[in-house]
Amino acid sequence: MADMATLVIDDLHVSIGDKPILKGLSLTMKQGERHVLMGANGSGKSTLAYALMGHPSYDVTSGSVTLDGEDLLALEPNERAKLGLFLAFQNPKEIPGVSVSNFLRQAAQSVRGEKISLRDFSRSMSANMKQLDMKPEFARRYLNDGFSGGERKRCEMLQLLTLAPRIAILDETDSGLDIQMRQLVADVVLAQHERTGFLVVTHYEDVVQQMQPDYVHIMTDGRIQMTGGIELAERLTAEKSWDWVAEEA
Amino acid sequence: MARPVNAETDQHDELRALRGDYAEKYGFHDDRVNVFETKRGLTEDIVREISAIKDEPAWMLEKRLEGLRHFLATPMPNWGGDLTGINFDEITYYVKASAQAETAWEDVPDDIKRTFDRLGVPEAERSALLGGVGAQYDSEVVYHSLKAQWEEQGVLFLSPEEAVQNHPDLVQEHFGKIIPYADNKFAALNTAVWSGGSFIYVPPGVHVDIPLQAYFRINTANAGQFERTLIIADEGSFVHYVEGCTAPIYSKDSLHSAVVEIVVKRGARVRYSTIQNWSNNVYNLVTKRAVAYADATMEWVDANLGSKLTMKYPAVVMLEPGAHGEVLSIAFAGAGQHQDAGSKMVHAAPNTTSRIISKSISKDGGRSTYRGLCKVYPGCTGVKANVVCDALLLDDKARSDTYPYMEVEEKQVDIGHEASVSRVGEEQLFYLMSRGLDEDAAIGMIVNGFIEPIVKELPMEYAVEMNRLIELQMEGSVG
Numbered sequence: 125m126a127d128m129a130t131l132v133i134d135d136l137h138v139s140i141g142d143k144p145i146l147k148g149l150s151l152t153m154k155q156g157e158r159h160v161l162m163g164a165n166g167s168g169k170s171t172l173a174y175a176l177m178g179h180p181s182y183d184v185t186s187g188s189v190t191l192d193g194e195d196l197l198a199l200e201p202n203e204r205a206k207l208g209l210f211l212a213f214q215n216p217k218e219i220p221g222v223s224v225s226n227f228l229r230q231a232a233q234s235v236r237g238e239k240i241s242l243r244d245f246s247r248s249m250s251a252n253m254k255q256l257d258m259k260p261e262f263a264r265r266y267l268n269d270g271f272s273g274g275e276r277k278r279c280e281m282l283q284l285l286t287l288a289p290r291i292a293i294l295d296e297t298d299s300g301l302d303i304q305m306r307q308l309v310a311d312v313v314l315a316q317h318e319r320t321g322f323l324v325v326t327h328y329e330d331v332v333q334q335m336q337p338d339y340v341h342i343m344t345d346g347r348i349q350m351t352g353g354i355e356l357a358e359r360l361t362a363e364k365s366w367d368w369v370a371e372e373a
Numbered sequence: 374m375a376r377p378v379n380a381e382t383d384q385h386d387e388l389r390a391l392r393g394d395y396a397e398k399y400g401f402h403d404d405r406v407n408v409f410e411t412k413r414g415l416t417e418d419i420v421r422e423i424s425a426i427k428d429e430p431a432w433m434l435e436k437r438l439e440g441l442r443h444f445l446a447t448p449m450p451n452w453g454g455d456l457t458g459i460n461f462d463e464i465t466y467y468v469k470a471s472a473q474a475e476t477a478w479e480d481v482p483d484d485i486k487r488t489f490d491r492l493g494v495p496e497a498e499r500s501a502l503l504g505g506v507g508a509q510y511d512s513e514v515v516y517h518s519l520k521a522q523w524e525e526q527g528v529l530f531l532s533p534e535e536a537v538q539n540h541p542d543l544v545q546e547h548f549g550k551i552i553p554y555a556d557n558k559f560a561a562l563n564t565a566v567w568s569g570g571s572f573i574y575v576p577p578g579v580h581v582d583i584p585l586q587a588y589f590r591i592n593t594a595n596a597g598q599f600e601r602t603l604i605i606a607d608e609g610s611f612v613h614y615v616e617g618c619t620a621p622i623y624s625k626d627s628l629h630s631a632v633v634e635i636v637v638k639r640g641a642r643v644r645y646s647t648i649q650n651w652s653n654n655v656y657n658l659v660t661k662r663a664v665a666y667a668d669a670t671m672e673w674v675d676a677n678l679g680s681k682l683t684m685k686y687p688a689v690v691m692l693e694p695g696a697h698g699e700v701l702s703i704a705f706a707g708a709g710q711h712q713d714a715g716s717k718m719v720h721a722a723p724n725t726t727s728r729i730i731s732k733s734i735s736k737d738g739g740r741s742t743y744r745g746l747c748k749v750y751p752g753c754t755g756v757k758a759n760v761v762c763d764a765l766l767l768d769d770k771a772r773s774d775t776y777p778y779m780e781v782e783e784k785q786v787d788i789g790h791e792a793s794v795s796r797v798g799e800e801q802l803f804y805l806m807s808r809g810l811d812e813d814a815a816i817g818m819i820v821n822g823f824i825e826p827i828v829k830e831l832p833m834e835y836a837v838e839m840n841r842l843i844e845l846q847m848e849g850s851v852g
Contacts, residue, residue, distance in 0.1 A: 177803075177807050178803075178806075178807075179803050180799065180803065181799070200806065200811070200812075201803060201806040201807045202806045202807070202808075202809050202810055202811050202812075202815075204807075205806070205807055205808055205809040206809055210807075211807055213804065213807075216804060217798070217800050217801045217804045219801060219804075219805070219818065219819060219822050220822050220823065220825075221821065221822025221823055221824070221825030221826065222818055222819075222821070222822035222825070227805075227808075227818070230810065230814070230818065231805075231808035231809050231810065232809075234808070234809030234810050234811075234814065235808070235809035266822070266825075267822075283808065287808070287809070
């Protein structure tokens with residue numbers, strides 16, 4: 125798998141305003157790998173997700189991020205998307221008046237840099253929607269407008285399937301979902317794991333179990349403190365607290 | 374909704390290619406010698422001259438002179454937009470570019486034909502999506518056609534000059550009755566110097582189920598265009614009239630001041646759609662009003678994208694029970710533009726209903742004003758009226774104001790009003806950009822989504838055109 129993309133985060137420091145949130149985070153991941161990121165609220169998981177995608181309010185003060193050697197931090201969010209980076213949002217914004225299918229086709233065309241015929245697009249979208257157990261009418265609804273929490277997350281997964289990124293970050297995509305929907309998110313990860321590297325931010329051990337990640341990272345205070353296998357997630361469930369991480373790191 | 378789901382995105386690539394500016398697409402002008410123009414400024418002699426050129430009956434000249442007297446005696450309006458830049462002495466009130474109105478494109482003079490070719494007018498006619506086409510160049514209609522099937526059913530689609538000559542009874546019955554010359558200074562001006570426009574009559578029960586289109590073009594610098602349109606939809610009939618307007622970019626201002634009168638008889642329905650895309654040196658001061666009788670429906674779909682200042686408030690006067698009035702409007706104000714637009718709904722009978730949806734977008738210091746009136750006369754019980762006005766601001770310099778006037782003199786009514794102002798948010802932009810859209814495309818998508826509820830009411834070609842014009846405006850290159 126020599127042509128697999130590699131994301132390298134090296135000693136990343138990120139602030140929001142004057143407040144440092146990430147304090148020297150390093151992580152390397154490859155396309156085809158499943159990484160789970162767990163950590164207490166406020167430890168900087170979402171900050172990492174937004175900073176990687178290039179949100180203008182997140183200020184990278186030092187460190188580097190490369191995707192296949194290319195300096196991600198120098199790029200606009202849309203250029204990062206074109207390189208194959210994807211972020212599934214925790215709270216995706218509504219865009220009234222813009223249908224899901226219109227949005228998705230324009231997004232797919234932008235990311236691929238080529239026109240996609242309506243027929244090809246409709247065919248692949250129908251297949252993706254079927255995979256996610258979505259009704260065809262969903263494509264005509266306005267993006268996230270009046271969607272339930274579950275519909276929003278499902279729509280994020282539909283975008284992931286459509287854009288087929290090389291590296292995908294799922295920012296608590298499973299939060300607020302029932303067990304059935306969490307299973308669906310895990311199924312998407314499993315179905316896509318050969319062509320996409322996943323960084324999944326989650327609080328749920330059952331999601332971790334379903335995804336069978338290659339690595340589990342535990343994050344506190346703006347850094348990754350521990351990296352291991354699925355046993356770290358199991359231990360988190362057993363301990364019901366984060367104290368042991370600080371003691372053992 | 375007849376529009377395919379992907380009409381917008383299909384347009385997008387085309388748009389990329391089409392990102393010339395207004396100057397290239399619409400802003401050109403023909404250097405031509407006009408057949409005739411009046412001297413600058415406005416006098417009784419000039420009004421008589423215009424009437425004589427048109428070989429009008431005395432009654433029409435008399436209406437013109439009444440209009441002139443009222444115009445001269447009436448001060449400039451001191452509300453709405455800034456009108457101080459208009460110098461009535463500098464305007465040429467009548468410019469005739471071509472000897473006559475033709476009914477075959479081949480006969481239209483070459484340079485004028487080239488203009489309309491560039492604007493896509495004959496192409497639109499050939500597309501079979503239109504029932505008839507009119508084209509006005511400066512003061513005169515240069516081309517008019519109506520498909521045979523409508524002609525056979527007795528539909529009239531003429532220049533108003535032809536109507537004065539050949540259907541004087543219909544004209545006399547309605548001309549100036551819906552909008553009297555004394556209505557306002559600019560209605561008086563139009564009455565005095567009107568030239569061109571459209572006259573439409575639809576006989577009882579006839580449904581003209583594809584739109585009739587008129588295209589208005591100002592070519593001569595500092596010229597005024599004063600078209601006059603009269604539409605009479607007889608009982609149970611239907612017609613959709615669409616007008617588009619553009620002009621070259623000149624350093625001096627032009628004035629467009631139209632009057633549009635519409636009669637919607639019992640059970641009839643008229644839809645009147647405007648895509649106003651004047652260059653940013655045109656004052657666009659237009660009076661539009663319809664009267665709707667029992668169970669009749671009048672719909673104004675009004676998009677204002679161009680002009681320096683637009684003041685336009687399409688009105689529906691509901692005279693008998695069951696009448697319905699509707700205004701769907703979009704205004705886009707960029708740098709140096711003021712769109713002062715809105716609507717008037719006058720409920721003069723019980724059980725009449727109206728709906729206003731107004732959407733405005735402002736950027737680069739542009740200003741959009743919603744100015745609307747909802748009036749209910751005493752005794753008009755069972756009236757239902759609803760007003761929704763939404764403003765979208767694209768930056769901190771843009772401005773939006775809302776003046777919703779309510780004059781409700783009856784208690785047994787149901788009146789609703791909602792207004793909102795929003796900005797394109799950083800989070801929305803980031804979300805769309807994270808999906809590969811560049812910033813322009815992301816803003817364009819948000820704006821097109823914002824106006825979608827109105828655009829979807831337009832026939833597909835116009836919806837597509839509308840999205841295209843919005844994208845041009847987004848480029849900030851207009852005017």
